Amino acid sequence: MENDKSLLKVEDLKTYFYSKEGTVKAVDGVNFSINRGETLGIAGESGCGKSVTAQSILRLTPKNGRIENGRILLRTDEKTVDLVSLKASGDEIRKIRGKKISIIFQEPMTSFSMVHTIGSQIIEVIRLHQGCTRKEARDRTLELLNMVGLSAEQAIDAYPFSLSGGMRQRAMIAMSLSCMPSLLIADEPTTAVDVTIQAQVLKLLRRIQKEKQMALIMITHDLAVLSELCDKVMIMYLGKDVEHAPTKELFSNPKHPYTKGLLNSVPKLHQGPRQKIEAIKGTVPSPYALPTGCSFHPRCPDFIPGLCDKEIPKLFDVDENHKVSCFLYQ
Amino acid sequence: MLRFILHRILWMIPTLLFISILSFIIIEAPPGDFMTTYVSRLREQGEDMGQVTIDGLRARYGLDQPIYVKYFKWIRGVVQGDFGQSLEWQRPVADLLRARLPWSILISLSSLLFVYLIAIPIGVYSATHLYSKLDYFFNLVGFIGLAIPNFLFALIMLWFIFQRTGNAAIGLFSREFLMAPWSFARVIDLFKHLWLPALVIGTAGTAGMIRIMRANLLDELSKAYVMVARAKGLSERKVLYKYPFRIALNPVVSTIGWTLPALFSGEVLVSIVLGIPTIAPIFLGSLMGQDMFLAGSIVFIMATLTVIGTLISDILLGWLDPRIRESI
Ligand SMILES: Nc1ncnc2c1ncn2[C@@H]1O[C@H](COP(=O)(O)OP(=O)(O)OP(=O)(O)O)[C@@H](O)[C@H]1O
Ligand SMILES: [Mg+2]
Numbered sequence: 001m002e003n004d005k006s007l008l009k010v011e012d013l014k015t016y017f018y019s020k021e022g023t024v025k026a027v028d029g030v031n032f033s034i035n036r037g038e039t040l041g042i043a044g045e046s047g048c049g050k051s052v053t054a055q056s057i058l059r060l061t062p063k064n065g066r067i068e069n070g071r072i073l074l075r076t077d078e079k080t081v082d083l084v085s086l087k088a089s090g091d092e093i094r095k096i097r098g099k100k101i102s103i104i105f106q107e108p109m110t111s112f113s114m115v116h117t118i119g120s121q122i123i124e125v126i127r128l129h130q131g132c133t134r135k136e137a138r139d140r141t142l143e144l145l146n147m148v149g150l151s152a153e154q155a156i157d158a159y160p161f162s163l164s165g166g167m168r169q170r171a172m173i174a175m176s177l178s179c180m181p182s183l184l185i186a187d188e189p190t191t192a193v194d195v196t197i198q199a200q201v202l203k204l205l206r207r208i209q210k211e212k213q214m215a216l217i218m219i220t221h222d223l224a225v226l227s228e229l230c231d232k233v234m235i236m237y238l239g240k241d242v243e244h245a246p247t248k249e250l251f252s253n254p255k256h257p258y259t260k261g262l263l264n265s266v267p268k269l270h271q272g273p274r275q276k277i278e279a280i281k282g283t284v285p286s287p288y289a290l291p292t293g294c295s296f297h298p299r300c301p302d303f304i305p306g307l308c309d310k311e312i313p314k315l316f317d318v319d320e321n322h323k324v325s326c327f328l329y330q
Numbered sequence: 331m332l333r334f335i336l337h338r339i340l341w342m343i344p345t346l347l348f349i350s351i352l353s354f355i356i357i358e359a360p361p362g363d364f365m366t367t368y369v370s371r372l373r374e375q376g377e378d379m380g381q382v383t384i385d386g387l388r389a390r391y392g393l394d395q396p397i398y399v400k401y402f403k404w405i406r407g408v409v410q411g412d413f414g415q416s417l418e419w420q421r422p423v424a425d426l427l428r429a430r431l432p433w434s435i436l437i438s439l440s441s442l443l444f445v446y447l448i449a450i451p452i453g454v455y456s457a458t459h460l461y462s463k464l465d466y467f468f469n470l471v472g473f474i475g476l477a478i479p480n481f482l483f484a485l486i487m488l489w490f491i492f493q494r495t496g497n498a499a500i501g502l503f504s505r506e507f508l509m510a511p512w513s514f515a516r517v518i519d520l521f522k523h524l525w526l527p528a529l530v531i532g533t534a535g536t537a538g539m540i541r542i543m544r545a546n547l548l549d550e551l552s553k554a555y556v557m558v559a560r561a562k563g564l565s566e567r568k569v570l571y572k573y574p575f576r577i578a579l580n581p582v583v584s585t586i587g588w589t590l591p592a593l594f595s596g597e598v599l600v601s602i603v604l605g606i607p608t609i610a611p612i613f614l615g616s617l618m619g620q621d622m623f624l625a626g627s628i629v630f631i632m633a634t635l636t637v638i639g640t641l642i643s644d645i646l647l648g649w650l651d652p653r654i655r656e657s658i
Contacts, residue, residue: 060557089566097563105561110554113573115651125562159652175562 006033006075007215008057008101008183013070013084015049015056022288026052026065028239031315036182037213041230041247043220043262045284049239050219051106054185058097059088076100076182099129102176103185108169108192112160118145119156122175129179144174148204166197170204177208184209185217190225202229223266227251232321235259238284238295241315245322255324257300294326302328334648334655342637346630349637350408353629354401357622363393364417364620391417404623408630414623418616423627426612431631433502434608437527437601438593444525444532445539445589450582453543454575457551472537481599484530488603491526499526500605527604531596535589539582546581550574576650583647587640591632 015027027049034040042050055061057072072083074096086093105111112121119141126137138156145152148170160168169189176184186205190198206229209216218229226233226247233250235243235258243256254260261280282299285291291298297308307327315323316330365388369379388394392403404414413423456465491499501508507519550556551574559569598610609628616624648655 094563097561103561107554111558113555
């Protein structure tokens, strides 16, 4: 386990939020690993803990959240650090943020400070991690803005409010790549921009990822994005990883009833109009009162009474690279 | 930025003109004039004045003219720096203002400084240590500060200082410096006295400002760009001060304009209680005695200061926030 070649390995990660209303187990035992240059897709319904997983990796969870369990092993220059063991605002994690691991958030509209120019916000990261002169950092910023397809000379001195959502998201990508991280986490980078911009941004991400041999974690609702961009996929449901598989395998041979439901709930192009779209029955339970046993059992068509509502399934191997947490595959 | 400032300065002219008309009308609005009040005061003391004398004086002071004539006479003088004659004090209004206005401004600015020096750090602390013991404590103190009337607070402080030191903390100077020419020691003496009115007048404003600062910063801290700044690897201090703190300052800065007149009205009773020669006490007197040129001039000066305060806060806002700068 310890000596495999993965860049990042997350083991049994649990991140809980505490409030007056109770505890939200936002992430409740998630496992995955990603190699250099690989793309991992994370998908699942809204609120299943995708963003919190991403924030936990960089130790960015808000104050009321805490990592309760698990390890996040990052391999850097033949040394492996467990990010969970670091202090959340200490020097060590700060040297990883923005330099080894970058993150692009869901909201391009508010991700930049409105009172500083795009350039100054990018230059800041470069100078922080690379200790170069202002001039060198500025040249590098121009290069980056060019690379993401913005007219660099204009964009560098522009304030974020004068750029469109798509342009901002490009600038955000430029910023996240400024120190050539070995891992980029993109948390639904295209949900807030329109369809044509979406396609451009995704193409850009894919191109850069290939060029720089960067690992990419792509968080998305969009199954089309998964199938186009990702080498492998993890499906999450209520804070747990329920299925892991290479992308092709997942689409052709989904195992978990939830994954099947998810794939059936979107229209397929080649089947034309009037096809039957099946929504998964029932609704996502309240995060304060999770069901016993497998948390999907109240909505599951293949529910086995006496088993699924009593015990929590672990991840079973279907195949070498295909794992699913469902008693049907025990 | 220059265009922005010029634009604002040009706007001041019609604003001030409008304010001068309005303030003159308001002061003239109550029935009667200075002579009426003056005569009735004399009668109370058992003296009387013949109707002929009264009419003569009225004509001499120009009180019998229609309001717009009085206004134009007055505003023509104001433009030339002549604010007319105070009927009550029998001195040029300009002299009275010269003697007292600097103290008013000094005390207002000290109170303002006091408000900001106390409120901003506490607001930041409360927002970053939400629901901590100190946060609750500051909240409580803030409510008390808001609830206690200024003059009562001034009296309590006077009593307290008298109990502790045996001195009455009245006025702005100790006796030996009262008439002395300016010297370093006199300035020090002034500061020894200045803190009390600044504290008393500033307390209520401080409580309000803490709440504004705390709420603004909380709002900003929950925005996505804060997490982005953290994700860059910036230190917590930088994450706080470079981004959200700066934006949270905007509403604070924009209150400078109206904080000044609010402080001024807070001064009235405090100046009387603490025996400070500010404009406030004579303003009160001029309103009660219908001393229209004095009252009108004071209102006009205060309005001018408010407009200047607003100009300053607009310039600061434009400097802090590019969105405002570019919207002009
Ligand atoms: N700061 C917080 N305090 C309390 N609960 C939180 C906080 N942030 C997230 N949660 C809860 O954690 C759970 C997972 O949230 P998360 O944002 O990770 O979902 P998500 O999968 O990213 O959803 P989406 O697709 O809508 O972005 C949700 O139930 C959410 O309410
Ligand atoms: Mg999310």
